Amino acid sequence: MRxxxxxxxxxxxxxxxxxxxxxxxxxxxxxxxxxxxxxxxALCKWALGQIVQNDELAARENAYACQDxxxxxxxxxxxxxxxxxxxxxxxxxxxxxxxxxxxRKSVADPLTRLNTQTNTPAVIHYDIIxxxxxxxRYMAKGAGSxxxxxxxxxxxxxxxxxxxxxxxxxxxxxxxxxxxxxxxxVGIGGTMDLCALLSKKALVxxxxxxxxxxxxxxxxxxxxxxxTGIGAQGFGGSITALSAHVMTAPTHxxxxxxxxxxxxxxxxKFEIVF
Amino acid sequence: MKHYDLPLSPExxxxxxxxxxxxxxxxxxxxxxxxxxxxxxxxxxxxxLPFDLSGAAIYYCGxxxxxxxEIIGSCGPTTSSRMDDYAPALMEAGVKVMxxxxxxxxxxxxxxxxxxxxxxxxxxxxxxxYKHKIKSCELVAYPELGCEAVRKLxxxxxxxxxxxxxxxxxxxx
Numbered sequence: 001m002r003x004x005x006x007x008x009x010x011x012x013x014x015x016x017x018x019x020x021x022x023x024x025x026x027x028x029x030x031x032x033x034x035x036x037x038x039x040x041x042a043l044c045k046w047a048l049g050q051i052v053q054n055d056e057l058a059a060r061e062n063a064y065a066c067q068d069x070x071x072x073x074x075x076x077x078x079x080x081x082x083x084x085x086x087x088x089x090x091x092x093x094x095x096x097x098x099x100x101x102x103x104r105k106s107v108a109d110p111l112t113r114l115n116t117q118t119n120t121p122a123v124i125h126y127d128i129i130x131x132x133x134x135x136x137r138y139m140a141k142g143a144g145s146x147x148x149x150x151x152x153x154x155x156x157x158x159x160x161x162x163x164x165x166x167x168x169x170x171x172x173x174x175x176x177x178x179x180x181x182x183x184x185x186v187g188i189g190g191t192m193d194l195c196a197l198l199s200k201k202a203l204v205x206x207x208x209x210x211x212x213x214x215x216x217x218x219x220x221x222x223x224x225x226x227x228t229g230i231g232a233q234g235f236g237g238s239i240t241a242l243s244a245h246v247m248t249a250p251t252h253x254x255x256x257x258x259x260x261x262x263x264x265x266x267x268x269k270f271e272i273v274f
Numbered sequence: 275m276k277h278y279d280l281p282l283s284p285e286x287x288x289x290x291x292x293x294x295x296x297x298x299x300x301x302x303x304x305x306x307x308x309x310x311x312x313x314x315x316x317x318x319x320x321x322x323l324p325f326d327l328s329g330a331a332i333y334y335c336g337x338x339x340x341x342x343x344e345i346i347g348s349c350g351p352t353t354s355s356r357m358d359d360y361a362p363a364l365m366e367a368g369v370k371v372m373x374x375x376x377x378x379x380x381x382x383x384x385x386x387x388x389x390x391x392x393x394x395x396x397x398x399x400x401x402x403x404y405k406h407k408i409k410s411c412e413l414v415a416y417p418e419l420g421c422e423a424v425r426k427l428x429x430x431x432x433x434x435x436x437x438x439x440x441x442x443x444x445x446x447x
Binding site: 043046047050051053054055057058061063064065066067068069102103104105106113115117143144147175176177179233234235236264265266 | 293295308335336337338339341347348349350352353355375376377395397398399400401402403405406420421433435445446447
C-alpha cells in the first residue's frame, strides 16, 4: 500500500494555485481569441480585445488576471489503495491559504460577513477512485458568475428541450452580470445537490469521455445561448458563451434535475496528481 | 477617441451618449458592498464622511493587495447591480460618475438622469490591464474592510463605455 504524507501536498498545490490565478486556462484563451476574430459587434469586439490583452499581460507579468481570485474549489480523487498520513483536509486548506497569500481574500462568514483573512475554507469535494494516486483539480470560483448559477427541478416530460430552455433562462436572467463571454457547466440527473455538483465537475473534468447524446446536447446548448445575443460584457453580440460542458448521472424515474453553473471567461484551473 | 478628465463638467456629461467609448483620466474613489453600506448609514444618520462626495466618481472595485512596491494590485470592476440599492442616495449626496460593470436597475438609470450623472462600464475580468492605468492609490477610509476599503485612485487614459448617459439612456439591458 502506497503512503502519502498529507503535508507533502501543500507546497506543490499552493504553487499550482498561484500559477492558475495568473494564467487563464489556455483553452479558454484560445476561444477568446477566436471570439474576438469572429465577433461582428464593434462593442463586443472591443471588449474581447481588452480581455485577451489583459490575460496575455497577466501571464507575462505573473499578475492576477482578475481581482476576484474567487473561492477555491477543490475536486479531490483519492485512490482507495492510498494510505494518507496526516490530515488531508487541513493540508488542502493550508495549500489554499499559501496559494492565496498575495491574492485577494474573498471568503467571509455568511452571517457576520467577517472576512476569514485566509481565503479558506476551500469548497472541497472528495471522490474515492481505484488505484493509489491522489489527484486534486482546482478551480477559482468568483462571485460575479457564481451568483448567477441555478438549479432547476424539471419533470421528465420536459426532456432535452426543457434542459436547453433552463440553460437559456439562466443565461438570460444573468445578462451582463457574470462577465460574458461565459463558460457553461450543465449537470443533469441525480438529486438537486448532485446536479449542481455535476455542473461544477463538468467544468473541471473536461477530459471525461462523453456519450454522443451528451456531446450533441452541448452543441445545442451553446447554439441556443449564443442566439440570445447578449454578447461579451452584455454589450449585444453573437458570442455569449465560449463553450458548454455537460455531465450526467442517473436520476429518479420521476425527476429531471438540471444544474447550471456559469463560469466567467477568467477560467483559472489546474490539476495536480500525487 | 475623445478624452475627458474627472471631475466631469456638466458640459462634458451632456456631450456623452450611451454606446460611446471614451478615454478617462482623474481621481476615483473605490467602494463596493461593505463601504456602500457604511456610507449610506452615515448619510442617513447625518454623520460626516471621511471623503467628499460632491462631484465624485465612484469605482466599484476591491483590488488584490499591492505587492513588491506596486501602486495597486489587480483592480477590475465588480458587478454594479449589487450597489443599485445604494447608488441613488450617493447621487443625491453629490456623486456624478460611477464606474463598474453590467446593467443597472431602472431606478438607478432614473437617478442618473435626475442628477445629470454618468455610468461608465469597464471590462469585467481586465484587472491586470487596469492595474497599469492606476498612477496613485491612497487608502482614505474604512481600512478594516481590507479589499473593500475606500481608496482614492488616479486613473489615466482608461477606455470606458458610456453605459448610461446623463439623459438616462442605457445600452446595457
